[in-house]
Amino acid sequence: MDDIPRVSDVLYVGLCHEIGTPTEVTVRKDAKGMEGIMNKPVLTYRGEIIILSGSYREGFRFQSSDRDVMHWYCHHKLITDISQARLYDRTKHDIILMEDSDTPPGFVRLQLLTSPKDELIASLGVPVNGRVYIASLLWQQEELDQVNDFKGHERVTSHGPCANAYIESREVDYALCISGTHWPALTQPWIERCLLHTWPPAPELQEILENGYHCVPIASKIVSSGNLLEWRLSFSLAEQKLVSTMNHTQFLVYGLLKIFLKEIVNDGVEEPLLCSYFLKTTVFWMIREGSVEWSPNNLLNCFWKCFKYLIGCVYRGVFPNFFIPQNNMFINKVTGSPGEALYEQLDQYYRMGVSCLLLSPTLRSILEPTLKCPTFAIPSVEGHIKAVVDIDTVIYSEMFILTPNIKHPSCHFILLMTLERLTQLSHSPYQTLALQFFTAEVLVHTALIMVNSTLYKTCRNVYKLDKIVCNMLKLASRIGPVSYSLYLALYYYRTGRYNEVLRVTYLAKQRLSQPYIMYSGDVDRQRYSEAVGSLSLSQKMKTAWVDNVKLKYEVHYIDEFILEQEMSYQNDEPALYISPFVLTDMLLVLSHYRLGDISQCLQSLTDLQTLLRYDDGIYVPLHFRDLAWQILGICQHVVGDLHGALHSYRKSLRQRKFHKIQTATKNRIVFVKRELHRDGQS
Numbered sequence: 001m002d003d004i005p006r007v008s009d010v011l012y013v014g015l016c017h018e019i020g021t022p023t024e025v026t027v028r029k030d031a032k033g034m035e036g037i038m039n040k041p042v043l044t045y046r047g048e049i050i051i052l053s054g055s056y057r058e059g060f061r062f063q064s065s066d067r068d069v070m071h072w073y074c075h076h077k078l079i080t081d082i083s084q085a086r087l088y089d090r091t092k093h094d095i096i097l098m099e100d101s102d103t104p105p106g107f108v109r110l111q112l113l114t115s116p117k118d119e120l121i122a123s124l125g126v127p128v129n130g131r132v133y134i135a136s137l138l139w140q141q142e143e144l145d146q147v148n149d150f151k152g153h154e155r156v157t158s159h160g161p162c163a164n165a166y167i168e169s170r171e172v173d174y175a176l177c178i179s180g181t182h183w184p185a186l187t188q189p190w191i192e193r194c195l196l197h198t199w200p201p202a203p204e205l206q207e208i209l210e211n212g213y214h215c216v217p218i219a220s221k222i223v224s225s226g227n228l229l230e231w232r233l234s235f236s237l238a239e240q241k242l243v244s245t246m247n248h249t250q251f252l253v254y255g256l257l258k259i260f261l262k263e264i265v266n267d268g269v270e271e272p273l274l275c276s277y278f279l280k281t282t283v284f285w286m287i288r289e290g291s292v293e294w295s296p297n298n299l300l301n302c303f304w305k306c307f308k309y310l311i312g313c314v315y316r317g318v319f320p321n322f323f324i325p326q327n328n329m330f331i332n333k334v335t336g337s338p339g340e341a342l343y344e345q346l347d348q349y350y351r352m353g354v355s356c357l358l359l360s361p362t363l364r365s366i367l368e369p370t371l372k373c374p375t376f377a378i379p380s381v382e383g384h385i386k387a388v389v390d391i392d393t394v395i396y397s398e399m400f401i402l403t404p405n406i407k408h409p410s411c412h413f414i415l416l417m418t419l420e421r422l423t424q425l426s427h428s429p430y431q432t433l434a435l436q437f438f439t440a441e442v443l444v445h446t447a448l449i450m451v452n453s454t455l456y457k458t459c460r461n462v463y464k465l466d467k468i469v470c471n472m473l474k475l476a477s478r479i480g481p482v483s484y485s486l487y488l489a490l491y492y493y494r495t496g497r498y499n500e501v502l503r504v505t506y507l508a509k510q511r512l513s514q515p516y517i518m519y520s521g522d523v524d525r526q527r528y529s530e531a532v533g534s535l536s537l538s539q540k541m542k543t544a545w546v547d548n549v550k551l552k553y554e555v556h557y558i559d560e561f562i563l564e565q566e567m568s569y570q571n572d573e574p575a576l577y578i579s580p581f582v583l584t585d586m587l588l589v590l591s592h593y594r595l596g597d598i599s600q601c602l603q604s605l606t607d608l609q610t611l612l613r614y615d616d617g618i619y620v621p622l623h624f625r626d627l628a629w630q631i632l633g634i635c636q637h638v639v640g641d642l643h644g645a646l647h648s649y650r651k652s653l654r655q656r657k658f659h660k661i662q663t664a665t666k667n668r669i670v671f672v673k674r675e676l677h678r679d680g681q682s
Contacts (some may be wrong), residue, residue: 005297014366019255022248025059030430031398039405078180104220106164106327110134136217137228143176153168161216177214208238221332249294263360412446447472482547483580498591519546551576571660581619587633596682626655
């Protein structure tokens with residue numbers, strides 16, 4: 001790799017495809033950031049803040065990207081000086097004093113100054129010399145118990161300060177923290193260094209200071225300490241903001257280090273000494289140092305300087321925390337014979353030079369074409385720019401995973417007020433799109449919750465409620481994805497307006513049949529580009545983007561889905577997901593049947609059968625087919641085709657058990673068999 005700038009350019013472009021282009025990473029950060037902004041008022045109202053952290057929140061989309069969830073209670077008030085206690089109401093808040101005078105750097109004890117306001121604090125307090133301290137070990141066990149009680153979690157274990165669990169194949173770490181906004185004295189030098197080096201920039205630093213920090217329940221690894229009351233200071237929110245200020249070369253170097261660690265250093269190692277947190281801290285220190293030129297054609301040199309810093313830390317057995325350098329994060333971890341073995345391993349890579357990257361399958365596939373062929377056409381540093389349709393696919397996938405935090409009817413109105421306030425502010429294009437999608441989601445759910453709530457059923461004028469609901473669903477269908485008009489159709493069906501169902505559903509089916517539709521990431525690239533390529537993101541979503549129809553457990557949509565919703569929820573699945581192509585045919589079958597138009601009913605039933613029999617996953621995702629075949633069976637059952645219904649229900653049982661509705665399917669099979677038996681007897 002003699003031609004370092006040449007190879008750096010190639011690696012930069014390859015990493016853009018592997019990790020993400022600048023646009024893709026910005027989309028990810030903006031979308032998840034807007035989700036947090038929109039949900040925060042609701043979470044504050046509920047008294048518990050929940051945030052996503054980890055590499056997924058930072059903008060990475062590796063298959064192994066960790067999803068860390070941090071949560072804390074708003075009524076716990078952490079102070080660093082006794083004089084700050086006067087800022088809070090002792091009758092409403094648990095006031096906790098941080099003590100760091102006789103603890104290792106970066107670790108503290110938490111003294112409870114007030115009588116506990118909730119059972120959690122009361123049960124975790126430990127009296128010591130006439131004072132009450134919150135035991136980190138007991139707190140950690142409490143989080144473990146809470147996660148064990150959550151529906152859908154499997155293989156729950158303790159992992160550092162977190163409770164580690166799996167939701168199907170996805171791994172998640174949960175950390176119950178205590179939040180503080182009064183920064184401890186130990187962090188003052190860090191703040192001064194930020195001001196001196198102007199990194200992060202002043203606005204971002206101010207936001208970091210306002211967002212605060214956390215205490216997480218884990219003691220130091222200093223054996224002589226032996227203090228189970230110790231808590232570790234965590235600066236996860238500050239780290240998120242620091243990553244967001246990175247330029248794209250810095251972000252790619254961080255990602256390159258992650259690949260290097262996973263596929264080379266830790267490959268085949270059961271209990272690795274190095275983790276990605278050390279890599280992130282390394283990049284922070286290198287940015288702070290200010291001696292690195294962070295540009296695409298210098299990417300390999302950037303990586304190498306980070307690697308040299310890391311190997312130097314391993315050699316010395318000292319790795320300073322970025323916020324509190326006195327905190328050596330290697331202590332009692334990267335020491336002794338394990339530390340020496342790690343240094344020898346890293347030293348081998350150091351002697352190989354940057355060619356050690358070829359030990360990674362991912363990086364080798366990027367670099368080999370350049371190294372094997374000297375005449376290989378080196379892509380421009382602009383070669384990472386992707387086609388509009390590819391970028392739109394990324395934006396599509398990021399938008400449709402945004403989730404409003406709605407647990408109670410009052411939360412809907414807080415969300416609506418928050419959305420109204422946010423629309424009056426200036427946002428990036430991707431934040432604006434996220435706001436539009438979020439608004440459609442909240443309108444749909446709020447409207448249907450209003451219908452289901454007993455609070456609104458007591459209204460004298462039911463007509464007014466119906467008008468409000470219809471207007472909200474119509475607005476959602478105008479600003480949301482193409483498929484959102486089907487929520488209005490479901491409401492019309494529920495209220496017996498079958499002609500209106502047909503009008504809305506046929507219009508939706510016509511729009512869904514357009515050749516430029518984007519659904520589940522599948523799209524005809526040429527037709528999409530020709531039809532909507534020049535439109536704004538807002539218009540693209542309203543014209544060409546199609547989402548699944550989500551039936552959430554707390555909402556009654558139509559009678560035909562009651563059994564499936566109940567069984568799915570009992571089996572820890574909070575929602576049913578229906579392909580809009582399936583739902584349109586279902587609504588047409590049922591509405592024509594209710595109106596007595598048997599000919600059109602059977603035609604729509606044939607359309608649904610044809611769709612399920614011949615689709616290869618484009619219109620009905622394979623993991624949704626358990627419910628899709630169930631829907632066909634329901635339609636056949638309604639129109640009297642009992643043998644067809646029995647076949648479809650059995651077909652549903654043979655699909656992937658995504659929605660966990662097998663009990664509902666078996667019950668429907670029993671109903672059909674009884675009817676067949678009764679008909680045979682007659």
